[in-house]
Amino acid sequence: MAITIVISGKLEPMSSSFLAHEAAGPRASAPPVQPLLTPFRMGDLSLRNRVVMAPLTRMRAHPDNHVPTALQAEYYAQRAGGGLIVAEATAISPEGFGWADTPGLWSKEQVRGWRLVTDAVHKAGGHIVAQLWHTGAMSHPELRDGTLPVSASDVDPGQVSVTRDGRKPTVAPRPLTSEEIRTTIRDYAQAARNAVDAGFDGVQILANYLYLIAQFLNTATNRRTDEYGGSMENRTRFLFEVLESVLVEVEANRVGIKISPMHEANAFAANDETLPTIDYAVTRLNDYGLSHLLLMGNTTDFSGTPLEKLTGDGMFEHFRPIYRGALIANVNMTQERGNRLIKAGLADLVAFGRPYIANPDLVERFGSSAPLADVDWSTVYASGPKGYSDYPAHMLSAQ
Numbered sequence: 001m002a003i004t005i006v007i008s009g010k011l012e013p014m015s016s017s018f019l020a021h022e023a024a025g026p027r028a029s030a031p032p033v034q035p036l037l038t039p040f041r042m043g044d045l046s047l048r049n050r051v052v053m054a055p056l057t058r059m060r061a062h063p064d065n066h067v068p069t070a071l072q073a074e075y076y077a078q079r080a081g082g083g084l085i086v087a088e089a090t091a092i093s094p095e096g097f098g099w100a101d102t103p104g105l106w107s108k109e110q111v112r113g114w115r116l117v118t119d120a121v122h123k124a125g126g127h128i129v130a131q132l133w134h135t136g137a138m139s140h141p142e143l144r145d146g147t148l149p150v151s152a153s154d155v156d157p158g159q160v161s162v163t164r165d166g167r168k169p170t171v172a173p174r175p176l177t178s179e180e181i182r183t184t185i186r187d188y189a190q191a192a193r194n195a196v197d198a199g200f201d202g203v204q205i206l207a208n209y210l211y212l213i214a215q216f217l218n219t220a221t222n223r224r225t226d227e228y229g230g231s232m233e234n235r236t237r238f239l240f241e242v243l244e245s246v247l248v249e250v251e252a253n254r255v256g257i258k259i260s261p262m263h264e265a266n267a268f269a270a271n272d273e274t275l276p277t278i279d280y281a282v283t284r285l286n287d288y289g290l291s292h293l294l295l296m297g298n299t300t301d302f303s304g305t306p307l308e309k310l311t312g313d314g315m316f317e318h319f320r321p322i323y324r325g326a327l328i329a330n331v332n333m334t335q336e337r338g339n340r341l342i343k344a345g346l347a348d349l350v351a352f353g354r355p356y357i358a359n360p361d362l363v364e365r366f367g368s369s370a371p372l373a374d375v376d377w378s379t380v381y382a383s384g385p386k387g388y389s390d391y392p393a394h395m396l397s398a399q
């Protein structure tokens, strides 16, 4: 789900020349080891370096049964040189599905499809976790046989859904009943179980951006008056019930979470409750001994919003003292910035999203300070291998 980042074009493609200054100057015989390239123990996984491939929706799953394909196995194996891959957002259930051509993790065929991917990544020496996704109000009736998407309340988030016929404005969803909330929580647990059966090294619960868990956290999209709405404790109840159900199926040191305060259009504009809610959730997450927390920096301009102080490194300066487990920093990272954040103790690992699209060998490029290739944005959400699995590794010229 490329999320609105790409849709709205708020983030520009990264410059291919951002490493140029690193390449300049005489080479010492033994260059200093970069923090990014040092091993890290995350939960019970020994990662060979601290470079993480951020989750990237690429719309290459089978359009009808949402099964991952051999092409996806090839693509992920090419990117296995990082310490960890967080696979693209994957719907936990038909009810949670809400983005055309994305994969699922509820059927036996989907588990078999993912097995191709995890085997290929493991064969290449990498680690990969599944990202558990319920789109809630971001889905669209066209993706659901004409039925309304579900959410905490009936508030149209005012965003864009990706249907098979292209992008369409979101609609007002139908609030989940208490019984449906219980079913949804069980669906998360089953998808986590399926992820293990598919050979994943763990799971990451997608709790940020605009999706169902974030719709419960956000006061503008959660108007419930039952135990899932109102106070911070109530708005985070769904998140913690999901987490606890997943923990029945997967050891805590194999379960991570992606959560961060955000400022987006319409119902997701940051308000006075945004940061206190995420502070509260992250503080409580400390109690679970999770494998990691993936924290996104700002993808939009926070100026004049209650999140202003979280701009740039401010996000990591704020949350590093609050969260005691492994922290993965993300958004607009470069080799230099990643090394600096780890060195400063503001992150344990660093996730790269857009740079991984055109640079399957990102880690090797960091190792040799090779330049980064540019993304062809016209093929990011296309189908087939073009602009997906055909980006070449950087060939070192004369040795």
Ligand SMILES: Cc1cc2nc3c(=O)[nH]c(=O)nc-3n(C[C@H](O)[C@H](O)[C@H](O)COP(=O)(O)O)c2cc1C
Pocket (backbone or CB within 6 Å): 001, 002, 003, 005, 006, 054, 055, 056, 057, 058, 087, 088, 089, 131, 206, 258, 296, 330, 331, 332, 333, 351, 352, 353, 354, 355, 380
């Ligand atoms: C094409 C594209 C697809 C994305 N898909 C997902 C996704 O499936 N799940 C998710 O949590 N974030 C997704 N994101 C957000 C990225 O994981 C990452 O947080 C974001 O791109 C910022 O990192 P970057 O500056 O290194 O690109 C996507 C971003 C892009 C550009």
